[in-house]
Amino acid sequence: MAGPGKKAAPEFDHAYSYVSKIKQRFANQQEVYQKFLQILQRYKEEGFAIAQVKAQVAELFAGHDDLLGEFGNFLPDPAAAAGKPAAHRPKKQKAAQPHVKPDPDARGGGAAAAAA
Numbered sequence: 001m002a003g004p005g006k007k008a009a010p011e012f013d014h015a016y017s018y019v020s021k022i023k024q025r026f027a028n029q030q031e032v033y034q035k036f037l038q039i040l041q042r043y044k045e046e047g048f049a050i051a052q053v054k055a056q057v058a059e060l061f062a063g064h065d066d067l068l069g070e071f072g073n074f075l076p077d078p079a080a081a082a083g084k085p086a087a088h089r090p091k092k093q094k095a096a097q098p099h100v101k102p103d104p105d106a107r108g109g110g111a112a113a114a115a116a
Contacts, residue, residue, distance in 0.1 A: 018070055026063065035060055050075050 024076065026032040036057065043053045060069045 015074065018067075018074070021070075022067060025067065032060060 022036055023033050037057050039048075039053060039060070042048055054072070057071050058068055061071070
């Protein structure tokens, strides 16, 4: 039987495979691959809107519908994400968190603060 850490492995493997596919596809156009990584980094660090990220990636991957279609599997729907409180995050984000009892002495830091 798989342990709790094994649950996220297929999702990680899919993401890794997808990024590898992009790197291979644009092996002769490294600037496309680098731009893709920059878009993801800004999304993570600056909180760009999902619609903005999808638009940038769509422009970057013009003519590569398979990559663009697969990219949609990794981001929440912009209509679902817009205007909803943080408590309504996509299911896959909650599944990645370990099942640990909350520390009554902790004041909102949690694992997210430790990872930052």
